[in-house]
Amino acid sequence: MRYDTSPTARALLALEAIQDCPGITAQRLGEHLGVTERAARRYVAILREADLPIESATGPHGGYRVGRGLRLPPLMFTAAEALGLVMAVLEGHRGAADPTEIVGAALSKILRALPQQVAEPVRAVRRVNGPPPDPGLRVDPVLTARLVEACTSSRRVRLDYRLEDGRERPMEVDPWAVVLRHGRWYLLCWSRTSDAQRALRVDRVQSVFTTSLGFTPPQDLDALRTLEEHLSQGWRHEVDVLLRADLDEAGRWLPRSLGRLEEVDGGIRLRATTDEPDWYARQLAATPLTFEVRGSAALVQATEDLAARLVKAAGAADTAAPPGGMAGPARAGTTPEQQHTDNRSPRTRVITTGSGSPGPDPEER
Structure with missing residues (x-):
């Protein structure tokens, strides 16, 4: 508790503490507010003077609690609490980023009620999101809030990062954006330590210290596109594929995480790298593209x-x-999936869409 906190702020914090901990004693309330027990009772009196129904009970199980008839006070969130709420909604509901969807609309109302300095970093996270993460990869909202605030204020950070082999590596980075993609939270940044662009997994960030040094982020940064292109590069095996399609058609069928698309004579060139050629071949075969x-x-x-x-x-x-007739060659013009439907034979269905990542932790390259 800051010593320069105003009496009004302390009274609101007292109300919040009583709501969160029904039965809280004057002694515990004073400890929470950083004041004496006598001062805590004075703040309770201020709440009662404002016609708030604060009830008290004596005895070993007594304390303060909010009585019936209290109208909902203004919502008060710290940056970490607001970000934690939005992250939980994004992780648990795919439509939370869409303001026209019912959960997304409710989330928008909460963001509109927050102070600008709290709401803007949260909006930045909400704008770039993807499928919910694995429950085992949940991140610390307090630590993530520091990263998001550093992104918003364009302040360089020092952090301790846990590599895939368990070693911790100190790093100094210019944070660009926090992005939810492929079921994981990433910090897209420029590593001053490696002098290269990096996509760090937030669940492996152990500590964050925000410096006073500023930086200029890339202009017109498309964080989601940049992250996906980054994740498609830097692996062991080169990928060079010519697609007989136009750019729009190729973009509809191939996610940006598979690689970079560029127009060339005769079609579209797909350039990337992968550690899993078998998985990559299945992704290509699952499209209708030649x-x-x-x-x-x-x-x-x-x-x-x-x-x-x-x-x-x-x-x-x-x-x-097949039932009712003799076997023969597959009909011309049918796809393997259509043949599977016609013959009712599970042995003909061999193309699957993989969900694995193209390789290990991006920082391990």
Whole structure:
């Protein structure tokens, strides 16, 4: 409790404490406010003078509590509390970022009621979000609030970061944005330690210290796009694919986390890297796009292996006689999924959409 806190602020804090802890004694209330027991009783008297129904009971189980008839007071949140609330809603409800959806509309009302210095960092997190994270990857709202505030104020931070092998590494970074993507909270930043762009997992940030040093963030930063492109680069195997499609069509079928798309003669070039060529081949095969794998021996091999599995599965389906007739070749113009529907054979369904990440922690590159 700050010593320069005004009497009005202390009275409101007293009300908040009584609401949060029904039966709180004058002694405990004084300790919470940082004042004497006598001063705590004075703040209770101020609340009663304002016609607030603060009841008290004597005895070993007595204390202060709010009686019936209290109208809802103005909401008071710290930056960490507000961010924790929004993070919990984003993690638990996919429509929370949409202000036209019922949960998103309720969240917007809360944000409008908050002071600007509290609401703006929270809005920054809400604007860039994705699917809810794994429950085991939940992050500390207090620590995350410090990161978001540093992003908003463009202040450099020093942090301790836990690497994948368990070692802790001190880092100095210029924080750009906190983003929820691929089920994880990331800090998109420029690492002064590595002199490179980084996407750090917030659940591995152990401590944060905000310095007085400012920085200039990238102009017109699209944090979500930048993060997804960053996550597609820096892995072990190169990816170079030519897509026979236009840019809009390729963008509709391929998430930005798979790589960078650029227009070239003959179609769209997809450039990326991956540690899981088999997984990457399945992502390409799951689209209706015609593509050609170039300049990546590991991905070429993974694509050939997948093709062989499909051919084998289709051949197995052709040799089995369907109900009411003899087996024959698959009808021309049908996809593997359509053949699966027609033949009712689970052996023909071999294309899956992976949900794994393209590799390990981005800081481990």
